[in-house]
Amino acid sequence: MRIILSVLCVCTGLLAAAVSENPDTPFKLATFEANGKTAVGMVLDDRIVLELAGANAHLAKQAKLPPVRVPGEMRELIEQYSNINKRLYQIANYYKANPPGKLPFAFTVDQIAYKAPIQYPWNLLAIAANYPSHAAGMGAQRPAGEQPAGQAARPAPPAGFDPTAISRINPDRDAPIFFAKSPRSCIIDPGATYYIPPGRERIDWEGELAIIIGKQARMVPKGQTHDYVFGYSIMYDLSDRGGGVPRRTVTMFPGANWFEGKSIDRGAPFGPVIVPKEFIGNYEDLRLVTKINGEVMQDDRPRSMIWKEPHMISYLSEILTLYPGDVISSGTPAGTGMERQKFLKADDVVSIEIEKIGTLTTHIQAWPKGTK
Numbered sequence: 001m002r003i004i005l006s007v008l009c010v011c012t013g014l015l016a017a018a019v020s021e022n023p024d025t026p027f028k029l030a031t032f033e034a035n036g037k038t039a040v041g042m043v044l045d046d047r048i049v050l051e052l053a054g055a056n057a058h059l060a061k062q063a064k065l066p067p068v069r070v071p072g073e074m075r076e077l078i079e080q081y082s083n084i085n086k087r088l089y090q091i092a093n094y095y096k097a098n099p100p101g102k103l104p105f106a107f108t109v110d111q112i113a114y115k116a117p118i119q120y121p122w123n124l125l126a127i128a129a130n131y132p133s134h135a136a137g138m139g140a141q142r143p144a145g146e147q148p149a150g151q152a153a154r155p156a157p158p159a160g161f162d163p164t165a166i167s168r169i170n171p172d173r174d175a176p177i178f179f180a181k182s183p184r185s186c187i188i189d190p191g192a193t194y195y196i197p198p199g200r201e202r203i204d205w206e207g208e209l210a211i212i213i214g215k216q217a218r219m220v221p222k223g224q225t226h227d228y229v230f231g232y233s234i235m236y237d238l239s240d241r242g243g244g245v246p247r248r249t250v251t252m253f254p255g256a257n258w259f260e261g262k263s264i265d266r267g268a269p270f271g272p273v274i275v276p277k278e279f280i281g282n283y284e285d286l287r288l289v290t291k292i293n294g295e296v297m298q299d300d301r302p303r304s305m306i307w308k309e310p311h312m313i314s315y316l317s318e319i320l321t322l323y324p325g326d327v328i329s330s331g332t333p334a335g336t337g338m339e340r341q342k343f344l345k346a347d348d349v350v351s352i353e354i355e356k357i358g359t360l361t362t363h364i365q366a367w368p369k370g371t372k
Contacts, residue, residue: 019063023085025092028273028358029231031074031119032112040074041112042091043273046358049112052077054105055091063094074118074274075325078214078230081276114190114272117233118212120183123326124268126208126237127312128177130305130331132166137339139163161255169306172222176307176315179258181237183327186268193363194238194266196346199245203344203364206237206332207290207298207352209283211309212274217322225313228322231276232283234352234360235329236269237262241338269350269362270327280356283309287355288333292348297340300333307331 028043034051041049056070068087071077077084100106129135139161188194196203214230240261250257280286283302290298302308307315312328337343344350346366353359 019059019065019090020093021086021090022093023089023278025089025096026275026279027088027092028275028279029074029077029117030271030273031115031117032107033115034107034112038115040070040072040077041107042088043109044092044096047109048095048100049107049109050091050095050100051105051107052088052091054103055095055100056087058100058103058105059091059094063090065090075121078118078212079324081214081230085276116187116189116270117272117274118270118325118327120187121325121327122183122323123320124181124183124186124329125178125316125327126181126235126262126329127307127331128179130176130307131300131333132304132306133300133334134332134336134339135166135306136163137334137336166306171307171311176312178316179262181263181268181329183268185265186263187270188266188268188362190269190272191361191363192266192269193365194269195365195367196344197240197264198367200240201244201343202241202337204239204241204337205290205292205297205344205350205352206239206336207288207354207360208235208237208329208332209286209288209302209354210235210270211283211312211328211330213313213322213324213326213328214277215324217313217317220314220317222310222314225310226277228313228317229277229309230324231274232280232286232354232357233271233274233327234354234357235327236350236352236360236362237329237332238264238267238269238362239336239338240264240267241343268329269360271360272358275357285355286357289353290333290335291351291353292344294349294351297337298333298335302330304333305331 030041030043032041039051041051043049052070053072070084210233212230215228217228247260287301344364348364350362351359
């Protein structure tokens with residue numbers, strides 16, 4: 001009997017050990033809806049989505065692994081990642097080698113609907129004019145009297161904005177300009193529709209790499225910031241450039257009212273997935289392409305940014321505490337509608353693709369009649 005028990009113990013131990021807890025199989029994380037339920041999932045090969053709770057329970061039973069609780073909400077999963085990442089690696093490795101087929105926790109991507117990955121982060125912060133080419137393009141606008149013949153009139157640069165300062169910026173010395181968007185009011189799901197408010201004729205596109213914070217950050221030195229990053233996603237910093245029906249006059253302060261242009265309702269399409277940083281490599285090499293109806297409008301890489309990830313996280317953590325799941329939208333490249341004086345209209349489709357992450361799609365429609 002002792003011999004039999006010893007053999008069983010050895011076999012069980014070998015089976016558990018056979019499931020590697022190393023990050024050998026890349027995966028993405030998503031919040032998704034299937035069969036009327038919302039869950040946190042693991043995306044393998046951009047084809048299979050595993051509902052994590054079910055996949056975890058099945059793996060533990062099949063491989064005789066000790067139980068590990070995997071949170072069913074993305075923000076909590078991020079908070080607990082350092083304690084559960086080895087189990088997630090085991091899930092990815094096991095189901096890569098043992099395809100789940102039609103098990104009840106496994107779906108193909110056409111069977112699910114992606115939701116915004118985090119609903120909702122404590123903070124959603126975005127940086128302005130972080131790509132030199134975009135900043136220069138915004139500053140190149142001229143008053144109508146100086147516009148070349150045959151071209152549409154362009155407004156003057158916003159008061160106080162000095163595009164000639166780009167070449168003089170020292171990111172270790174000079175502060176970036178950040179603004180906040182309301183997570184609850186602004187974030188919408190991948191594939192969702194943005195409705196152009198009545199009389200607002202200058203709705204713009206800005207494709208951006210989203211940095212997801214992994215642990216509480218306060219007063220973080222630049223040399224340590226990557227330790228506080230969980231991963232990366234895609235953000236559409238949807239912007240209202242004014243024009244059309246005028247809003248309230250700003251009397252005491254010159255320039256644009258950033259709140260009404262950036263914090264607009266449903267103005268932050270987000271997703272479709274988050275890629276943990278260990279599967280990204282150097283984020284500066286990721287190619288970002290924004291298309292409108294299939295036509296390329298923006299094409300650049302984060303290596304072009306003025307304030308890189310260390311500058312942004314260090315600066316923000318000097319001002320406020322960042323929390324797990326917080327999102328930093330890292331700025332947009334050249335090619336926006338404002339630079340082109342070409343804006344979105346009903347039936348347009350905005351797609352923002354970032355290498356190794358995926359594509360975020362937003363449909364543009366006119367404001368529904370009879371609604372407020």
